[in-house]
Each structure stands twice: as structure tokens, then as C-alpha cells.
Amino acid sequence: MTTPTTVIAKPLFIDIHTHHKIPEAGAFQLRNLFPEDSLENDIKNKFSYSVGLHPWFIQDNWEDTIGTVILKAGNENVIAIGETGLDRSIECSWDRQVEVF
DSSP states (O other): OOOOOOOOOOOSEEEEEEOOSSOOTTEEEEEEEOTTSOSTTTGGGTOEEEEOOOGGGOOTTHHHHHHHHHHHHTSTTEEEEOSOSOOTTSSSOHHHHHHHO
């Protein structure tokens, strides 16, 4: 007696950071969202998402923005946190970035 096997189609490539709104055939894509982006219009595309606060967008109300990131992170399609972190190549001071992140 043989046991049937399930064949799972594997993506041709994995893209862990995209902002494209149209899925590419044969690829797993992790679409990056900014905190102000809406998930509602894109859920039908079956994307997996990351959401975060990029240091380019640190503002005086960054605590509120982090709160939005936390809320969006609770969505079942959000599987990662990012873009988030420190970046020496931007105008926002290093000290300010360390304070936020």
C-alpha cells in the first residue's frame, strides 16, 4: 500500500521586500507597508506583509505611529515587522533614531 504525497508548488524566488501592489507569478512576496497604508484594499491579493516605521519618517508624533504599527501587526496577513531601525545615511540624527528605536 502506498501513501499519496502532496506536491506543494514552491515559488521561483522569494522577495522579502517589495512595495509592488500586483503579485508576481511564481514568487513569494513580502509587501512592505508604511503605517499610513491600508490593508483593506490589498487583502484580496493574498499578500503577506511587513509593517514598520522607517527612520526616514520619524516625526514628533512617532509614539502614535508606533501604536499604528502595533495595531496593524495584529492583522493575520502581517508576518513581519520592518522596515524599522537605524540608518546612518539620512538627515535624522543618530541620537534621535536611537531614542525612537
